[in-house]
Amino acid sequence: METTFVLLLLLSPFVGFLSALFFAKNKGNLAGYIGTTAVFVSFVFTVLLFNQVNTTKNPIHIHLFEWMQLVDFKINFSFLLDQLSLLWLLFVTGIGTLIHLYSISYLHDDENRHKYFSYLNLFLFFMILLVIGSNLLILFIGWEGVGLCSYLLIxxxxxxxxYNDAAKKAFIMNRIGDLGFLIGIFILGYVFNTLDFVELKQAVIAGNAYSQLEWVGLATLCLFIGATGKSAQLPLFTWLPDAMAGPTPVSALIHAATMVTAGIFMITRLDFMFDLTPAVQDLMAYVGAFTALLAATIACFQNDIKKVLAYSTVSQLGLMFLALGLGAYQVAVFHVITHAFFKACLFLGSGSVIHGMHGEQDIRNMGGLRHKMKTTHITFAISTLAISGIPPLAGFFSKDEILLVAFHENTLLWIIAAIASILTAYYMFRLLFLTFYGTFRGTEKQAKELCESDGFITFPLVVLAVLAAVGGAISIPGNSWLENYLKPVLSQATEAHHLDATTLTLMATAVVGALIGLGIAFFKFIKREEVPMTDDRIIGFTSLIYDKYKIDEIYDFIIVKPINLLGSFGKNVIEPNLSKMIFSVDAITDSLGNQGKKLHNGNLGFYLFAFVFGLCATVYYLFFIR
Amino acid sequence: METILQEIGIETYLYLSALLFCIGVFGLLLRRNAIVMFMSIEIMLNAVNLMLVAFSTFHQDAAGQVFVFFSMAVAAAEVAVGLAVIVAIFRNIGSIDVDQLKNLKG
Amino acid sequence: MNITILLILLGAGALATYGAGNKWAPKVALGFSILTFICALTFVNQHNSSDFIVKWFSNPNVSFAIKSDGLALTLVLLTTALVPIILLTSLNKEIKNAKSFYALVLFMAGAMVGTFLAADGFLYYIFWELALLPIFMIGLFWGDNSTGERKKTMMRFFVFTFAGSLFMLGSFIYLYQKVGSFYIADLYKANLNSTEQFWVFLGFFIAYAIKIPILPFHSWQAKTYQFAPTVGTMLLSGAMLKMGLYSVIRWQMPIAPLAAKEYGPVFIWLSLAGVVYGSLVALKQDNLKKLMAYSSLAHVGLIAAACYSGSQDAITGAVYQMVGHGFVIVGLFYCVDIIHSRYKTIQISDLGGIRTLAPKFTSLFLLVLVASIGLPGTFNFIGEFTMLYGLGAQNISYAVVGGTSIILGAYYMLKMFQNTMLGTTQQKPFDDVSWSEGFTLILIIGVLFYFGMYPKPLHDLIAPSIAQLNVYINPIK
Structure with a gap:
């Protein structure tokens, strides 16, 4: 029964993928309906299974078949649905359904719709596989599979x-992380002789790891590198902003709500392993914090509505990694969930705006949209409030907990995170004000045709906005449902923070911080009605940030260029010379033959001379030397 | 019985033979006329024949003289063929200068 | 029934094809190749691994010995499966003097099957050289005629590989002097000291390094692939270079285990250098066939490294990957061939935007490509994972360096894909895949994905014989 449920849950999007690809070409919205239904079926089964696990408290194990066999151990094709994976499944399939629904309208005039929906379904298939895999290698199938779908959709x-460049870049940067991931898997295999999560955990609890802690540390470091690739952290984050080349719903689903949180999922899954290696955890916390700060500063100067959101995603993911690094896994998970709600809502809102503006993405050419796009405006505003951490919306609780943990563990990290949150409030309200307030700065034509999007688009927006508003309820300080729920899967839950004076002070500080960000944005963009400068007038330090600290250029210069140069060097210098060298044997034979040919010049006199000379030499040898 | 050989010694025959042979060799190397070269070859051949005869008498062994008859017979046949070839060449290229015979060069 | 029937079938098939005349030759050849494949499949099902020995000459002591364990059967199965597929790809093409062409293909298949099955050094050597002749003739007479370089390239290929084999012959003769037999089981027990083993190992290495090819010995490869007809290229890359890899496992490592242990790292690093180097050079190629040739150099380098590591996991993975690479590279070359048949050019700079014109072809190409870069779910992932796992167990830096192929491989393949298939259209018509083309590609893709999800049958076939060989490769001191 459970097996059937899980298989249906997993295969429904796959069936959707196949049928959308093969049967829905040139059939209008059919592909969209197929896709949405397929994901909705998954969602229904997820809810059923979630209820079961939530009541029985027993994770579901499903063994399908023996997949790979190494000399020392086997790798099974089996699934593990515990509290963590079901939580993930809930929002993956839930938001997935909403975004499929949204896409029906968003892509209503694209002739390749059937492909779009099939890829999106395939993505969900791999995402589900990633989440429910019972060992690292099944997780890795999903991990790479979502990467492929991300490539196809970008x-x-x-x-x-x-766009193709962006897609390629995303795939290759992910692969750099994947190599790290693979090496991490290998090392865990060598140390523990298993890749199964449950068995790994038992081995760690049994204390098998302590004799080989350096290796475990290397493994977690490699796994963390894998996570930085997928979850867009320093130094592998530059693909995510470029990935905005894809359709906006894709950005919402893959590059904000689900795929990019895979790294956090993986680390939370292996929390017992990371707890063994504090050095890697510290690294993780610092990387997360710096990524959060760096991305937040970049986001403050971007003028592309999607780019702002992309950098915001990177920044928020950084905060999650900060929480992971501090050992507060359930806090990170909490932020993943609330972030999925409000960031998906923001992306979908921006999609609605882009849709209404006929492809315009530059916020300098927007403004005053609130009159024409009421629903979009309200939902966008709610989500902005949520992400900025204004109580009592979802983002306030989750971000506040991260700051709280950081304050208790490491003041420096707390300061960085706090600055990042203030910046978050600033750039988000900057975006909100520039887009929806002030006067309209677009063309006449755009102004005339500007109108609210249809129900397929606004319905998901409303649902997500509601979730973004009330989502914080799952873990309010002092009485956290989430913490209790996740207790069985996390090895050592951090102690619950009680509502003491420090906590309250910190909360107040956070709110004040958010309000400061809001205030600056309000002052600049509402009071003084500033509009960001045109590209050619940006100079100095600002232009450095505007150009994303030139990180892309630096990578291009220190990695891509040398690789290509080496390739050219190999092709143009080594290859010809190597074959020249190898085939010089053939040249030597050739030239020897040519020299020998000269002896046979057809001159009878010369032949006779040689003949006589040979005779004399023989006589000389026989009589005088021997 | 004292033969002429004992009287003047085998050395003289050998010197003569060597001299004749060298004349033949130098003639062969230095002249380019096919007939003259041919003659030089004959002289070399005869130098050897002379030596064979001389040793044959010296060793009191008739085998050497038998060889000489052989080689004379073969030389006669060779001359016949060789001269015919030279005549054929002359008809073809109007000369018997061997330097002009390079048609077979690879 | 005896496994020599495969050889007889292929030989008879070659003769029948030649006798059938130009019109019927392709069909007869296809029929015989499918029959052989079915036969091979039955042997695998029966797990018929009985050895078969007939005395051939008494002096020198040579026997007609056949050993069909799981390892040999896997490679035989690969060859006999690839030949029908390769023949399928050529059915729609105009080939002059078809009867000789197809007869040569079958003849070559026979020689390769013989190489995989032979258990006597002398017999093995004969088959080894016999396989070279047909491919040389195929390349020479049916190759790309557009430039005058073809003859020279083929000649070099022949002389190079042939010269390499002579070193192997030297090793065999030396072994014969020592052991007094060419039979494989006797050679395994040769008991050479480590200096002797080194020279024997080196002799084998030169032959195999040229055939596989390993880094500095690959000069023949790219141009030969470029100028040979596509069928020849597929045979070369899909099946023939597996002869070298197979022989490393079957002959070189078990005969000279001490040398393998002592000098193994050198050869592993050489092979791994080929992985990185091949990927880098592939990045810059403009000719699709040459690009595939260098990608093959990279992939095969990893397999060679795995073979030379002597680790049981790595060798098992290497055999997986031989199968996986065989199918993938045939699929890739077929895609190149399809492009060539439409546009008459395979220069990447002349291509672009095919996806808009031929979506089905693009999807199939992408699937083959995805397998070639080892995405999980394809058989190549199983192979790469197992190999890298085994290599990393010996020295983690092997896994890291070998693993760069998953980054660089994705880089050059996606770059190629972007520049040929994506982007704006060339406005030239490009017919989407026909039924037979689609069928062939789906066959290849099906195999790759099936074993990617369920590799157990192959594992059960390979693992026991690798475990047996492991006794000789890693002798207990």
Whole structure:
């Protein structure tokens, strides 16, 4: 029964993928309906299974077949649905359904819709596989599979080579992380002779790891590198902003709510392993904090509505990694969930705006949209409030807990995180004000045609906005449902923070911080009605941040260029010379033959001379030397 | 019985033979006329024949003289063929200068 | 029934194909190759691993010995499966003097099957050289005629590989002097000291390094792939270079285990250098066939490294990957061939935007490509994972360096894919895949994905014989 449920849950999107690809070509919205239904079925089964696990408290193990066999151990194709994976499944399939629904309208005039929906379904298939895999290798199938779908969807409009570049970049940067991930898997295999999460945990509890802590540390470091690739952390985060080339719902689903949180999922899954290696945890916390700060500063100067949100995603993911690094796994998970709600809502809102503006993405050409796009405006505003950490919306609780943990563990990290949150409030309200307030700065034509999007688009927005508003309820300080729920799967839950004076002070500080960010944005963009400068007028330090600290250029210079140069060197210098060298044997034979040919010049006199000379030499040898 | 050989010694025969042979060799190397070269070869051949005869008498062994008859017979046949070839060449290229015979060069 | 029937079938098939005349030759050849494949499959099912020995000459002591364990059967199965697929790819093409062409293909298949099955050094050597002749002729007479370089390239290929084999012959002769037999089981027990083993190992290495090819010995490869007809390229890359890899496992490592242990790292690093180097050079290629050739250099380098590591996991993975790479590279070359048949060019700079014109072809190409870069779920992932796992167990830096292929491989393949298939259209018509083309590609993709999800049958076939060989490769002191 459970097996059937889980298989249906997993395979429903796959069936959707196949049927959308093969049967829905040129059939209008059919592909969209197929896709949405397929994911909705998954969602229904997820809810059923969630209820079961939530009541029985027993995780579901499903063994399908023996997949791979190494000399020392076997790797099974089996699934593990515990509290953690079901939580993930809930929001993956839930938000997935909403975004499929949204896409029906968003892509209503694209002739390749059937492909879009099939890829999106395939993505969900792999995402589900990633979440329910019972060992690292099944997780890795999903991990790479979502990467492939991300590649396909970023490059969905494949006639534009810039989009294809972005897709390629995303895939390759992810692969760099994947190599780290693979090495991490290998090391865990060598040390523990298993890759199964449950068995790994038992081995760690049994204390098998202590003799080989350096190796475990290396393994967690490698796994963390894998996570930085997928979850867009320093130094591998530059693919995520470029990935905005894909259709906006894709950005919402893959590059904000689900796929990019895979790294956090993986680390939470292996929390017992990371707890063994504090050095890696520290690294993780610092990387997370700096990524949060760096991305937040970049986001403050971006003018592309999606780019702002992309950097905001990177920044928020950084905060989650900060929480992970501090050992507060359930806090990170909490933020993943609330972030999924409000960031998906923001992306979908921006999609609605782009849709209404006929493809315009530059916020300098927007403004005053609140009159024409009421629903979009309200939902966007709620989500902005949520992400900025204004109580009592969802973001306030989750972000506040991260700050709380950071304050208790490491003041420096707390300061960085606090600055990042203030910046968050600033750039988000900057975005909100520039887009929806002030006067309209677009063309006449856009102004005339500007109108609210239809129900397929606004319905998901409303649902997500509601969730973004009330989502914090799952873990309010002092009485956290989430913490109790996750207790069985996390090895050592951090002690619950009681509502003491420090906590309250910190909360107040956070709110004041958010309000400061809001205030600056309000002052600049509402009071003084500033509009960001045009590209050619940006100079100095600002232009450095505007150009994303030139990180892309630096990577290009220190990695991509040398690799290409080496390739050219190999092709143009080594290859010809190597074959020249190897085939010089053939040249030597050739030239020897040519020299020998000269002896046979056809001159009878010369032949006779040689003959006589040979005779004399023989006589000389026989009589005088021997 | 004292033969002429004992009287003047085998050395003289050998010197003569060597001299004749060298004349033949130098003639062969230095001249380019096919007939003259041919003659030089004959002289070399005869130098050897002379030596064979001389040793044959010296060792009191008739085998050497038998060889000489052989080689004379073969030389006669060779001359016949060789001259015919030279005549054929002359008809073809109007000369018997061997330097002009390079048609077979690879 | 005896496994030599495969050889007889292929030989008879070659003769029948030649006798059938140009019109019927392709069909007869296809029929015979499918029959052989079915036969091979039955042997695998029966697990018929009985050895078969007939005395051939008494002096020198040579026997007609066949050993069909799981390892040999896997490679035989690969060859006999690839030949029908390769023949399928050529059915729609105009080939002059078809009867000789197809007869040569079957003849070559026979020689390769012989190489995989032979258990006597002398017999093995004969088959080894016999396999070279047909591919040389195929390349020479049916190759790409557009430039005058073809003859020279083929000649070099022949002389290079042939010269390499002579070193192997030297090793065999030396072993014969020592042991007095060419039979494989006797050679395993040769008891050479480590200096002798080194020279024997080196002799084998030169032959195999040229055939596989390993880094500085690959000069023949790219151009030969470029100028040979596609069928020849597929045979070369899909099946023939597996002869070298197979022989490393079957002959080189067990005969000279001490040398393998002592000098193994050198050869592993050489092979791994090929992985990185091949990927880098592939990045810059403009000719699709040459790009595939260098990608093959990279992939095969990893397999060679795994073979030379002597680790049981790595060798098992290497055998997986031989199968996986065989199918993938045939699929890739077929895609190149399809492009060539439409546009008459395979220069990447002349291509672009095919996806808009031929979506089905693009999807199939992408699937093959995805397998080639080892995405989980494809058989190549199983192979790469197992190999890298085994390599890393010996020295983690092997796994890291070998693993760069998953980054660089994705880089050059996606770059190639972007520049040929994506982007704006060339406005030239490009017919989407026909039924037979689609069928062939789906066959290849099906195999790759099936074993990617369920590799157990192959594991059960391979693992026991690797475990047996492991006794000789890693002798207990």
């Amino acid at each position: 490059g969905f409009w494949h006639t534009n080579q810039n």
